[in-house]
Amino acid sequence: MHSPSCEYIRVSDLKDPANRLASWVAEEDSDCCSWIGVVCDHMTGHIHELHLNNSDSDWDCNSCFGGKINPSLLSLKHLNYLDLSENNFNTTRIPSFFGSMTSLTHLNLGYSWFDGVIPHKLGNLSSLRYLNLSNYNLKVDNLRWISGLSLLKHLDLSHVDLSKASDWLQVTNMLPSLAELIMFDCQLDQIPHLPIANFTSLVVLDLSESYFNSLMLRWVFSIKNLVSLRLSYCGFQGPIPSISQNITSLREIDLSSNSISLDPIPNSIQNMTGLKVLNLEENNFNSTIPEWLYSLNNLESLLLSYNELRGEISSSIGNMTSLVNLHLDGNRLEGKIPNSLGHLCKLKVLDLSENHFTLDSWHLGLEWPMWLRTQTQLRDLSLSGTQISSTIPTWFWNLTSQVEYLNLSHNQMYGQIQNISVAQYSVVDLSSNHFTGALPIVPTSLLWLDLSNSSFSGSQLYFLHLGNNNLTGKVPDCWMSWQSLRFLNLENNNLTGNVPMSMGYLQYLRSLHLRNNHLYGELPHSLQNCTELSVVDLRVNGFSGSIPIWIGKSLSKLNVLNLRSNKFEGDIPNEVCYLKSLQILDLAHNKLSGMIPRCFHNLSALANSSESFFPTRVYSISDEDRIIISENTILVTKGIEMEYSKILGLVKGMDLSCNFMYGEIPEELTGLLALQSLNLSNNRFTGRIPSKIGNMVQLESLDFSMNQLDGEIPPSMTNLTFLSHLNLAYNNLTGRIPESTQLQSLDQSSFVGNELCGAPLNKNCSTNGVIPPATVEQDGGGGYRLLEDGWFYVSLGVGFFTGFWIVLGSLLVNMPWSVLLSQLLNRIVLKMYHVIVEYV
Structure with missing residues (x-):
């Protein structure tokens, strides 16, 4: 219904x-x-x-x-x-x-x-x-x-x-x-004074990231039914005012990133026995942690990072058995870490970094504190800068099997690391220590690993694939420690910044995938040292500057160069023509200008159908073990974005679309006889379609749309028997569409925006006024012989112009330029004929 x-x-x-x-x-x-x-x-x-x-x-x-x-x-x-x-x-x-x-x-x-x-x-x-x-x-x-x-x-x-x-x-x-x-x-930017707060029903108050720059307000702490109070980044100063003893409903207090001092922290907070979150990070607290704070045994998150807290952590912290997150980093805490931390069986995030713990018991190698061995639920563990001087005990990696963030950086740890055992998709920072020996075995699911600033040697890591994750930050500048790397894939993340110069140390690198990130700047010239590169895929980033000349001079083994959707500008350097093995060149959606290099016919892999590369590579680890790596890249062909992997070595394409390139399409381009896909659309190309376009018999997809091409479609295009996608729309092409089974089977949209006639368009070349040049011939007397049909309508125009000519002829007789004028009038008569026939 x-x-x-x-x-x-x-x-x-x-x-x-x-x-x-x-x-x-x-x-x-x-x-x-x-x-x-x-x-x-x-x-x-x-x-x-x-x-x-x-x-x-x-x-x-x-x-x-x-x-x-x-x-x-x-x-x-x-x-x-x-x-x-x-x-x-x-x-x-x-x-x-x-x-x-x-x-x-x-x-x-x-x-x-x-x-x-x-x-x-x-x-x-x-x-x-x-x-x-x-x-x-x-x-x-x-x-x-x-x-x-x-x-x-x-x-x-x-x-x-x-x-x-x-x-x-x-x-x-x-x-x-x-x-x-x-x-x-x-x-x-202001919070008016309220003598009485009528927020009797208020449960949640969030004014975070304001610009009050004032003392903390007393009325805020008199809202008796308040459950959640969030006032971070508000510029509040001075002490926290006394809190009414009637307020027992608060479960969350977030006063982080202000300028609040600890003198005094109101003791009334200890009456809030149901408090679950207390966030006082990034303030000016400068005393010891009050003993009563450890009595909040329902607290799940205690966040006191980056203050000036001093003194020791009391052993009473073991009473806070509900704690899940404990952040005490960035303070001046000292003494020993209490073993009572081992009682916090629900703890998942622990950060004690950047303090002044003495840690005497940790100088004994395997004798790490016993409390740590009981933390089987840890998800985040940061002990950065805690002056640990020891090897990492073997039981430690059993403990970390659930850890998603591990930071042991900036200590004095030494010895070898056999393997790293952490949860899937984890971040591990072991940088700035004194580890030696070969690089450890790394789980393939690891998101981020920093082993920089140590003394590792003999790295045999061949394959590093961290693509399709949520990695953020900059690409680390530590590649001098990974010089055996053959395959590096960081695609589909949220990485920012420049490509580091140290990537030039990867002299054996064959495959570099950085596509779909937020990288920017010019490509570092150190990459010219990576002379073994076969596949470079940098599409969908923000790289800028000109296409480096050294790509053509130094990376002579390139099979795939994909720079699509960046901000490269200037001409395509002629040195690209040195890339004899290049099979895929995608420079679309940039800011390139200039003309197509005529030397492109030297790209021999695109000219010879028998040349191809193998997208699957086998690396021997030992006599028994081998690693098989399959290359891939994404191409737009036949108007569709497709990912190629197994058959990548057989694909040959060139895409220069959506740039600012101009000039004529060079005839030499038709020498790329093995090319399967060619896209020059959305540029400013002029002139005619190369007459020998039909020589490119392997073409399956051809797009010249949205340019300023003129003239006729070359008859040789009928030779393109594999062509299944053609787009010549929105140019200045004229005349009859050549007849072939392939061209007439295409959609009309392939030809719109031109002055073309014939199938598959509905414009009939003999009746719609679009006359191919072959239907108008010069006669022996130097005039024009018109079509035999339509003479009645032609005579109307001829009669008009004959009278017009008699009047002007009498005025122009004996004038030298009368011949030129007569030729002009003859052409006008011919155009009038076209107009009359079209309206008939």
């Missing part, structure tokens, strides 16, 4: 790139209650909820809605829940008609990238209980309109510019039902 509300759901203005609303078909027998994202009352059929949020977290937001919201939503009189969060309505303002949807109780526009000033009409939603407007592009001139939302329980304005809303505190304090107030990073 068709729902009575279905007809009011209109999405014609909504952009839906992923076709998420494919089920929204407004047919007569359609039941919109079954559509994705629609929730109805099954008794009445009324639409109550629209869940149009986006759950896809990809950066490109390929599944995000955009465009405009249709006012037809006003007709949904029973709609109480509207969720448009995590979409991309960039440059679009929040529709003011939302303020007329008075049945709404839940409105979520969080991170939907709306723009501009929040409409005051939202204050008319008197039934609203949940309002999330968190966005980076929104702002307000005041918040008085919120005062009408008396039933509001949840208000999230994170990242909204509230710098002009000096009334924010008075207004929110007047909302009697408010339970959650979240104003994270709202450019607040």
